[in-house]
Amino acid sequence: MTYERLEIPAADTALVADRWTGDNPALVLLHAGVCDRRSWREVGERLHDAGRHVIAYDRRGFGEMPPAAAPFRHVDDLLALIDAVSPDAPAVLVGSSMGGSVALDAALEAPARVAGLVLLAPAVSGDLAPDEATINAETHGLADAIDAAWTAGDGGECNRLELHLWLDGPAEPEGRVSGPARELALEMNRIVIANGDPEADGASGLETAGRLDEITAPALVACGELDIPTIVRRSRKLAEQLPNASYRPLPGRAHLPYLEAADEVAALITEFMRATR
Numbered sequence: 001m002t003y004e005r006l007e008i009p010a011a012d013t014a015l016v017a018d019r020w021t022g023d024n025p026a027l028v029l030l031h032a033g034v035c036d037r038r039s040w041r042e043v044g045e046r047l048h049d050a051g052r053h054v055i056a057y058d059r060r061g062f063g064e065m066p067p068a069a070a071p072f073r074h075v076d077d078l079l080a081l082i083d084a085v086s087p088d089a090p091a092v093l094v095g096s097s098m099g100g101s102v103a104l105d106a107a108l109e110a111p112a113r114v115a116g117l118v119l120l121a122p123a124v125s126g127d128l129a130p131d132e133a134t135i136n137a138e139t140h141g142l143a144d145a146i147d148a149a150w151t152a153g154d155g156g157e158c159n160r161l162e163l164h165l166w167l168d169g170p171a172e173p174e175g176r177v178s179g180p181a182r183e184l185a186l187e188m189n190r191i192v193i194a195n196g197d198p199e200a201d202g203a204s205g206l207e208t209a210g211r212l213d214e215i216t217a218p219a220l221v222a223c224g225e226l227d228i229p230t231i232v233r234r235s236r237k238l239a240e241q242l243p244n245a246s247y248r249p250l251p252g253r254a255h256l257p258y259l260e261a262a263d264e265v266a267a268l269i270t271e272f273m274r275a276t277r
Contacts, residue, residue, distance in 0.1 A: 002048055003041070008057070010080040011072060016064040017057035019085065020048035025115045026086040027269065028078070029056040030099025032256060033199040034166055034189045036063025039096075042262035043269070050270055055085050059102070061198025063191065074202040075105040082106075082113050090115040094269055097255060098199055101125050105204040107215045116276050117219040117245075118269050121231050121255050124238065126207035130230045138229050139170040155193045162189055169226030169254035181259045212241040218276040219245035222268060224253030231255070 004021075007014040018037055027047060029040040040056040047054045058065040059074055082091045090113050095103030100122020107114040136143045142165045149158040160174075167185050168176040175182070192198060208215075219242050223235035232249075239247035248268065250257050258265040 003044060003054075006055075008081050008084045010077045012070065013060065013065075013068075013072075013077075015057050015059075015077060015081055017055050017081070017085075018044060020044050020052070020054040022048055022051045022053040024053055024086065024089050025273075026053045026055060026082075026089070026091040027273075028082065028085070028091050028093050029054065030078070030093065030095040030102055031056070031059070031062065032097035032099055032166070033062075034162055034192055035096070035185070035256065035259075036188045036191065038063065038184060038188060039256065039259055043258045043266045046262060046266035047269060050266075052270075052273070053086075055081070057081060059099075059198075060202060061192070061195045063188070067195050067198055068201055072202055073204050074102045075109060075204045075206070077202075078102055078106050079110055079113060092116040092118070092273065094118040094120075095122055096120040096258065098123050101208070102204075104208050104212075104215065105206050107217050108206060108208050108211055109204070111215070111217065114217050116217050116272065117215075118272050119219060119221045119235075119238070120257065120265075121223045121227055121235055122221070122238065124209045124212075124234075125204050126209040127234070128209075135228065135230060139165055142170055155190070158193055159186055159189050165228075166255040167259065169224070170228055172226055172254065177254075177260045185256070185259060212238070213243060216243050218272075220248060220268070220272045221245055222248040222250055222257075224250040224255060224257050226252065226254040228255070 003018040006017045037056040061067040093103035100119040164174040221239040239245045
């Protein structure tokens with residue numbers, strides 16, 4: 001691995017990040033809510049080999065970052081990081097799931113600091129929560145089982161079920177993705193579970209879902225076809241709502257494609273960078 005570990009000042013904390021030095025624009029990689037910055041290391045290596053300047057960081061409550069002791073916003077942390085690692089040029093943001101919502105918030109709040117967006121099955125701030133019955137049906141009961149394990153305080157079972165849902169895909173056999181990728185996913189999500197529910201913290205307060213027409217940065221929205229059908233539909237719709245976006249399906253992939261197919265995701269990002277140069 002050729003990255004360096006950084007601590008980047010933000011409001012009342014220092015964000016822990018990996019950086020691969022290279023050419024601008026900087027690529028900032030934002031992890032999902034069941035991961036941390038380590039989920040991007042294989043992709044970061046490949047982008048670095050292509051000459052890119054890449055930064056992946058832990059949000060508060062994930063990886064090496066403890067949960068916040070006071071109110072904060074993830075979008076403020078992200079903008080502080082962009083100012084630190086790319087002070088003279090806007091950055092391209094690559095956001096997965098929850099990380100996608102933070103990237104969209106930044107593009108809405110500070111458009112001059114965002115050169116482009118690559119969004120992998122992103123959440124969107126202010127979006128309506130899907131119907132619970134539909135989600136449980138589409139996850140083949142995994143959503144209810146995860147809730148039950150969480151309520152029972154069974155972190156190990158919660159971790160196992162969440163990986164089935166997000167890494168394998170809800171309709172796929174448990175263990176479809178195995179080996180080092182699964183071991184890393186279990187390790188990352190174990191920290192998330194131990195920290196409580198960090199996804200509930202750091203909300204931007206923005207109604208981004210109702211203001212997508214204001215986000216004019218070039219964007220690519222992609223989603224694994226093995227993901228929850230509601231998320232696939234939402235991703236397709238998002239690409240239609242953003243003024244300058246396109247959509248890319250990812251056959252044979254679920255919610256965390258960069259863990260199981262680093263070459264494929266790095267190529268997707270590289271293609272976007274070339275197309276928007």
